[in-house]
Amino acid sequence: MVKPTPAAQQTAWRVHKERGVALITVLLITAILVGLTTQILSSHNLVINQHQNTFEHAQALQYVLGAEELVRQALYDDAVNSGPNVDHLEEIWAQPLVPLDLDGVGVMQAQVIDLHRCFNLNNLADDPSNHHVERLQRLAERLNLSPNLADLIKDWVDSDQIVSGLGAEDSAYQIKQPPHLAANQIMRDLSELNMLADVSDEDIRSLSAQVCVVPATQNKINVNTADALTLSILDPGISLADAQALTQQSRNYQDVAEFVSANPAFLNVQSELTVTSEYFLMQAQAQLSQSRVSLSSTFLRDSTNGQVTLLQRDFGKNYRAKVVLDSNSP
Template sequence: MRRRQRGVALITIMLVVAVATILGVEIASEQHFAILRGAHSLEDEQARQYALGGEELARQVLHADFVKQPGKDSNFEPWAAKDLHYEFEGGEVLIHIEDLQGRLNVNRVAYGNEIAISRARLQKLLADLGLDPTWLPKIVDWIDADEAREPGGAEDFDYLGTTPPHRTAGTMLTDPSELRMLLDMDNETWAKLRPYLTALPDPATPVNINTASAEVLASLSTAITPQMAETLMATRDSLEGYDSVNAFLQDPALAGTAVPNTGLGVQSGFFEVRIRARFNDRFAYLTSVIQRNLTDGRLRVISRDLGKRVAGV
């Protein structure tokens, strides 16, 4: 809120208090409720401003991280702390930052120069999660620009027969939740898949092996078993993150696996920030995606969802 607007908000709160005091006990109940409603909407607005303040704090944390060590990102850095919590007068802000490059970028299965390896990785993830392999062609068809069905896939023609009829995206996704619309997708399947997927605007964006979950590490090659992924996670913890992709590929746990040196990295440029803000007893929720420039650390909010209650904060 700009200073002047803040001043106006403060004067308005003071007026509400003054009016309530003057009217005292003689106030008619209807008027009383009207004032309460007014006060609540002011408090809601204050909570929303705190949430936006939380986003600004997240930007500062991410910028400080870049200044300290631009070439390497891991879950051992301050931005990844689970207790980013700030108290203000009458309220508080809770911030949870997640590296979106710790997930598989679904846009890579149909765009960019690494389509084949990206499809293989999503296929491996589906297999490890015990999900039907035809989710891959369905995801590919949903995102790719053509109307030609992959074997086992589904294009516009198949969706026009659904209720309500709709069409495929035919372009890169901005939010992976759009895949909830896939033919035959159900809540249970989507709940299993969702934690491991993201939709980033640049299909060249690699997976950060330092923030990837065990499931995503296991998806990197058919040669990596879930047990091996757990071993890799333990080594990664002891190192506080691998210094380079080569250091990861040379990990003894990967000996003989020939994991392709494609689409992997140790640096991140896309973060999801989930915020819960409170002012008095009013809450506001904000989810923002922040892009951090890999060369100069500049930060840019690329999406902002205010008001949606989110898990994880």
């Protein structure tokens, strides 16, 4: 066997080394290309997902806006065709749209709430006789809420700086962190209750579930739609038991006189009752895949011609169904 010369050995070693470097370079380039491809695909998927989410959100938005238009039409039709001059819970507008399948791609729910079925906190802004404060005090007592809530709300919505009973005006809010002032005007939303001085979250939740705010200071109670607790606080002579017996029956009073004739305990407050409603709240929610849009819209319906005006839209409230479906129902 011929022993290779040192020069040949050196050449073979150099060739071997160059092949090794070339191999490492190829592997390195391959790794970089694989990394880049993965990153491009990942970014591409992210862009696709972003576009899909944007598309679904836009679609869900159109569904709740469609529900709003449907409610507007239903309220108008009720006023001029199917149910003029009286509003009650058996009418079409009052029936909730139970979870509706959107062609297999999502679900939508909607409901309309008569804002004359509940006590309007803004009535306290114009209450020289103190009747509305007393009603709110009775409500707070029956819900076991803080006894100073009625005075706090009165001072929050009335225009003066005179502290009422256990209430609070600007001076009390200026020492809060952060300092602020009382609104001294009607509430735009029930969430303003969170600004009141020293009221617990639990009290606010309980009260918010029972009352409402409309942009008016003399909102009447619709005896065909109000619940027992709301009816019972109107006058000290009305017991909760009597109000409950009244609301357990189907109600379709054609005018206040008919209602008072059947329920004489309401004689003293008949001027604050009605059988027709002007303010309504629509709540709707559409969910498509991961995108969910909720909408709360407040309407004013002109009782003379049925014209419905959109007063306010709020996309920030969670939908809470007023009807709980029986899970065993088909």
